Amino acid sequence: MMRTILMRAKPTQILAGFALLWVLGVGVAWVFGKECGVSFLLGYGAFGVIMSGSFLHIRRQLWLAQNTSQTTHSQDSHDDLQSTESTQANKNTDQTIQTDKSAKIPPLSRFVVGTKLSFSLMRVVGYVLFLAGIGGLLYYDMLMPTGLFAGITIAVVYVVGVGVSVLKSSD
Incomplete structure (x- = not known):
């Protein structure tokens, strides 16, 4: 049952909601300054990619x-x-x-499954994007931890919220 639930998520609606939250968050962050807005963009975008990569990888494994x-x-x-x-x-x-x-389940196969989940392509790209962005913000002296953590928090809450809504809609 859980396998078919994750297959019903509509990617266009999920991406549209993600983009809408991004725009609203940037609008609020720009009120607090350019540095806060850029930090928000980095946290929201990078962790959105990381969390979505985890979701899509698990979805693919369940499909297989x-x-x-x-x-x-x-x-x-x-x-x-x-x-x-x-x-x-x-x-x-x-x-x-x-x-x-x-x-x-042998410990080696548990390790292999965990490693595959940790090193999926989207997650690695998200972490590289995040680290490069942190480096760039530090170089240009634009890092605002408040905006960064607000973006990370909203991205994580959104992706988890999408997962919960998908589960509830199937009941």
Whole structure:
């Protein structure tokens, strides 16, 4: 169920909301000064890319898992047609195997999955953008921590809010 929920998010609406918040935040930040506005832009844009990269990577992994489970399910359905008695035994065996697999995930595979999530292309680009922006703001003496943290906070709240609204809309 969770897999299909994440597939229903409309990218154009999400991007439009993200851009609207960006414009509104920049308008408010410009009231406090140019430095605050630029710092807000950096925090909001970079962390928006980082959080969206995480969301899209997880969404892709769930899509891949759903496709592989559908393939496995169609093979199981073919086997079910052959014999009802063997089906009951297969289901019990499959449930036992799935329970054992979920309970005993090797640490190396956990590490690999975590590494793939941490080093997705959008996240790396977002962090490079963020570090380069911080360096540029420091070089030109324009870094305003208040604007930067406001942008980071709004970006994180927006992306998490989109995830929660997608979950609630599917209920």
